[in-house]
Amino acid sequence: MTTVRRESRETAADAVSRGPSGRGPGRGGNRHRAEKPGASRRHRGQWSAWAFLAPVTVYLIAFYAWPLYRNIELSLREYTVRSFVQGGAPFAGLDNYREVIGHDTFWPAFGHTLLFTGVSIVFQFTIGMALAVFFVHHFPLSATLRALFLVPWLLPLIVSASTWSWMLNSESGIVNAALGLAGVDPVNWLTSPDYALWSVIIANIWIGIPFNLVVLYSGLQAIPAQIYEAAALDGVNGWQRFWRITFPLLRPVSAITLLLGLVYTLKVFDLIWIMTKGGPADASITLATWSYKLGFGNLLPEFGPGAAVGNLLIVIALIFGLIYIRIQRRQAAGS
Amino acid sequence: MRRFLRTGAGLILTAIMLFPVYWMVNVSLTRDTDMRADPPHLFPVNGTLEGYRAVLDQQLPYLSTSLVVGLGTVLLTVALSAPAGFALAKLRPRGGGALSFILLMAQMIPGIIMAMGFYAIYLNAGVLNTVPGLILADSTIAVPFGVLIFTAFMSGIPDELLQAAVVDGANRWRTFVSVVLPVSRNAIVTVSLFAFLWAWSDFVFATTLDGGGDHRPITLGIYQYIGNNNQQWNAIMATAVVASIPATALLVIAQRYVAAGVTSGAVKD
Amino acid sequence: MKAYTAALLAITMAAGLTACGDNGGGDAASGSYTIWDPYPQFDDSSAWVTLLKKCGTDNGVTVERTGYDTTDLTNKALLAAQQGNSPDVLIVDNPVVSTLAEAGVLTDTGVTSLDTASIAPNILAAGQIEGKTFGVPIGANTLALYYNKAVLADAGVDPATITDWAGLTAALEKVKAKGRKGITFSAIGTEEGSFQFLPWYWGSGAQLTQLDSPQAVASLQLWADWVTKGLAPNSVLNNTQTTSWQEFATGDFAFGENGTWQLENAKKTGFEVGIIPIPSQAGGVAPAPTGGEFVSVPVQSDSARYDVSGKLVSCLTSNDNLLATDTTLSYIAPVAAVQQQQVAQNAALTVWVDAVNAAKGRTSDNLGTKYPKISEPLWTAFQASLSGSKPPQEALAAAQQTAASATK
Structure with a gap:
């Protein structure tokens, strides 16, 4: 029950919680506070802390544990439509996992998932950051324009995805019409195996920019103006200011943004489903899309393999989550 | 002068970003026969208001359902995640770290799997196709995010402020209600905004859990125009346009508060 | 915060209260029968829903109708059956019938004593597995080539x-x-x-x-x-x-x-x-393949319900009602007599009647x-x-x- 033990137990929440507030003084403050109180006080603290957490814990168990359990159970049994309804599906161990990993679609889907997620996040984040830095200076209409940047978010995905597939249509899409004016041959954005994946990535980047903009912008707001003023006195120019001051101070917020971006992007399926159905011939299929296709995209659902692919995705996210914590801890130890 | 240059650049950037939205508006005004014209019409020449007529006749009840669901989700999300954020940030219980890691990972469960799990529960509980049922489901999108943001934000509140309240004889609950919540206004607004947006644009939960019945949200109202074999695209896009107007208004208003940020503003130190 | 707690309470209570209410299948005594269809485009004031309600009243029960998006309906039906909470009457796309029948979700027409003698065999075939019939087609459609007269000329x-x-x-x-x-x-x-x-x-x-x-x-x-x-x-x-x-x-x-x-x-x-x-x-x-839906009766734990469910299906697929429904849906009737009436009303349908008669079920x-x-x-x-x-x-x-x- 000593503070030493507490420090060693520090995990994600602490890392995360320190995140955005992790400007120098705040962080140190937290540490010191943790060391002050006596043992009995801490004990009482535990109870009341869990009292505050109780609603969320109950909620978590009630609403996440059951679907997750169902998904694992689905993936470990050999379900047919009949046994799905009537029960009695035989236990199949890891057969479903073996089946999906051995499937022709697995490695393409895996590679596309990494590419889709990686490229989407890099561009969403970079563009979001650039826009956040741009909007942090006040100018006429800045608040309104910033709000307008969030409009894409308000659109139901079926609408934004359909609009994109409209614009990228080979025959009558505006993008090809514009390329035609510039003298470029039309591109079969959605129907060529070479471009389909890039098309959905472009649409996904567009959809993800508002989220990155809002969170990063809020992070920028937290950087005290005095720091910039001091830097200005030292004769630091704009570019240096970004790399030496803004970026390091924004690191905790950036980490959260990237992690959330990762979690949200890994599981994108509806956008791809609406735009290309993962096609042509699996050219734009990702693990999430494949999972949906197996479970729901056919007249005859294959629940077992579908759930297995879904669980593999969760494992991938888990790995990234652990890497994140690792990095956070090392940084905390280093600073 | 520099400021106006920025406004100019901002206008151009916004125009690029919103081009797909413009395209949606354009389609909403286009006649069925011109939808696939090659080359496409940049402006809705021979436009039609047919889509909007259909929407105004049929979609208004869906809009109000969406509004109720959105606001309900906001209340539920804040009520659940603010105390949790406070506990994780300031009371730091053992196991809290694991809890928030689980919260983060919980979001990885594909929405459709969540929805299927909910479906079985809801069907037996009889809350299928009800507004409270949908609110509960929609909140699962926002609660983990809310906890994360509140935790991050509240750990920035100086301990001295809390200790002062304790010295005045307040217990933890009173401290939370009368000290922590008021200074966390911006975090509340941010979480509310996100919760609202997610609930507003949710489709997977809506279609699985609220696909029939009288109280359907606007994302499903769109489905009226997606028949078995046919889709009325101008009406679909018109619905989207109409649906985004109230939400955009809300956004522009809320932006003033979000501007102060996820992480700052509450405590000027 | 009080307000939030109150709101939370209100939501939980509302959820609790509705939980006590009627759900899904209901029981025979309630006189309420549920119907799921894939026509969300029709609201309560439409001819289709009016017809459903009327078939209910004619048989002394009230009909609770829900229209779902067609792509969702298969999974909804499977999940509902898994929970033992199927609707009394289910209208689904024809290639899905065999999947649902395989899953044991649907009763065959022997159980509900439905008469399918007048239905065109090529349309009915999509709903038949190993000699048993799992529903009655409500209408059929198929494919043909539309052409632009001016372009061809x-x-x-x-x-x-x-x-x-x-x-x-x-x-x-x-x-x-x-x-x-x-x-x-x-x-x-x-x-x-x-x-x-x-x-x-x-x-x-x-x-x-x-x-x-x-x-x-x-x-x-x-x-x-x-x-x-x-x-x-x-x-x-x-x-x-x-x-x-x-x-x-x-x-x-x-x-x-x-x-x-x-x-x-x-x-x-x-x-x-x-x-x-x-x-x-x-x-x-x-x-060409046949499209169109089948009206079917899902398995219920209370077999006493089949009697009325069967009557509802008969009502929906009676010749007069077929004519009205298929005209609304722009379908061809699965019954020769009604096809003749359709052609009499609209000569342009002749091509389509021929096409439907030459068509073939995908699951046939x-x-x-x-x-x-x-x-x-x-x-x-x-x-x-x-x-x-x-x-x-x-x-x-x-x-x-x-x-x-x-x-x-």
Whole structure:
């Protein structure tokens, strides 16, 4: 029950919680506070802390544990439509996992998932950051324009995805019409195996920019103006200011943004489903899309393999989550 | 002068970003026969208001359902995640770290799997196709995010402020209600905004859990125009346009508060 | 905070209260019967819902109707059955019937004593497995070729002379030579694409049990050649039947492969539209797949409910009601007598009645639940071939391998 033990137990929440507030003084403050109180006080603290957490814990168990359990159970049994309804599906161990990993679609889907997620996040984040830095200076209409940047978010995905597939249509899409004016041959954005994946990535980047903009912008707001003023006195120019001051101070917020971006992007399926159905011939299929296709995209659902692919995705996210914590801890130890 | 240059650049950037939205508006005004014209019409020449007529006749009840669901989700999300954020940030219980890691990972469960799990529960509980049922489901999108943001934000509140309240004889609950919540206004607004947006644009939960019945949200109202074999695209896009107007208004208003940020503003130190 | 707690309480309580209310199937004593249909476009004031309510009142019960999106309905029905909470009457797309029957979700007509004697056998076949019938068709639709009269006249093509593939391709080339576009269809990678490919596939004489037969390769070669020669646009790969229709409606295309349901829209295009049946390779009309829904009675724990459920189905599929429903849905009735009435009302339907009578269920030939496992490799194959990643022969050989291992 000593503070030493507490420090060693520090995990994600602490890392995360320190995140955005992790400007120098705040962080140190937290540490010191943790060391002050006596043992009995801490004990009482535990109870009341869990009292505050109780609603969320109950909620978590009630609403996440059951679907997750169902998904694992689905993936470990050999379900047919009949046994799905009537029960009695035989236990199949890891057969479903073996089946999906051995499937022709697995490695393409895996590679596309990494590419889709990686490229989407890099561009969403970079563009979001650039826009956040741009909007942090006040100018006429800045608040309104910033709000307008969030409009894409308000659109139901079926609408934004359909609009994109409209614009990228080979025959009558505006993008090809514009390329035609510039003298470029039309591109079969959605129907060529070479471009389909890039098309959905472009649409996904567009959809993800508002989220990155809002969170990063809020992070920028937290950087005290005095720091910039001091830097200005030292004769630091704009570019240096970004790399030496803004970026390091924004690191905790950036980490959260990237992690959330990762979690949200890994599981994108509806956008791809609406735009290309993962096609042509699996050219734009990702693990999430494949999972949906197996479970729901056919007249005859294959629940077992579908759930297995879904669980593999969760494992991938888990790995990234652990890497994140690792990095956070090392940084905390280093600073 | 520099400021106006920025406004100019901002206008151009916004125009690029919103081009797909413009395209949606354009389609909403286009006649069925011109939808696939090659080359496409940049402006809705021979436009039609047919889509909007259909929407105004049929979609208004869906809009109000969406509004109720959105606001309900906001209340539920804040009520659940603010105390949790406070506990994780300031009371730091053992196991809290694991809890928030689980919260983060919980979001990885594909929405459709969540929805299927909910479906079985809801069907037996009889809350299928009800507004409270949908609110509960929609909140699962926002609660983990809310906890994360509140935790991050509240750990920035100086301990001295809390200790002062304790010295005045307040217990933890009173401290939370009368000290922590008021200074966390911006975090509340941010979480509310996100919760609202997610609930507003949710489709997977809506279609699985609220696909029939009288109280359907606007994302499903769109489905009226997606028949078995046919889709009325101008009406679909018109619905989207109409649906985004109230939400955009809300956004522009809320932006003033979000501007102060996820992480700052509450405590000027 | 009080306000939040109160709101939270209110929500939980509301959830609790409704939990005590009536749910799903209900019990026989309540006199309330649930019906699920895939027509969300019809609201409570529509003729369809009025008909449902009336069938209920006629049989002394009230009807609780819910319209779902058709793509969701299969999973909803499976999940509801798993929870023992199926609706009393379920209206589903015909290729789904065999899947639901296989899952044990549906009763056969012997249990509900429904009479299907007057139904056209080729339409009913989609709902039959091993001699048992699992529902009654409410209407049927199928595919044919819509053509733009002006474009064909301009190219000097007489549509009446198009009776085989060679004639059709020749016509497309003439149209293209005049600077217009040939044909549009939907080759999307879903069941919708398979639905559109089947008339050509079957029209070559190919069977679904042998995806890489020479006939099958010939049919895919036909589509692939059209795309490579520019007789069909590249966008067919991503076209749904709706987007394909929109392309046809621009007036640039000579032909559009589409369904019965577009008949009303054909009047709105602003140009004159004609219809010919889809030709087979050797000449004559190719069998097209049937579309349309079946009315079925899901299994209930309380078998006393079947009596009224059966009466509801009989009411919905009685000749008078079929005429009204199929007119609203732009479907062809599955009963010869009603088809005659439809033609009498609207002579333009003659082509469609003939097409429906020549059509064939996808799950027929006792394929049942094997069909979905064949259809998916099939659409994967034409997607691969049309996008240029694999030649037809290779694509279909791969498809046959997948289908064979999935259906063995």
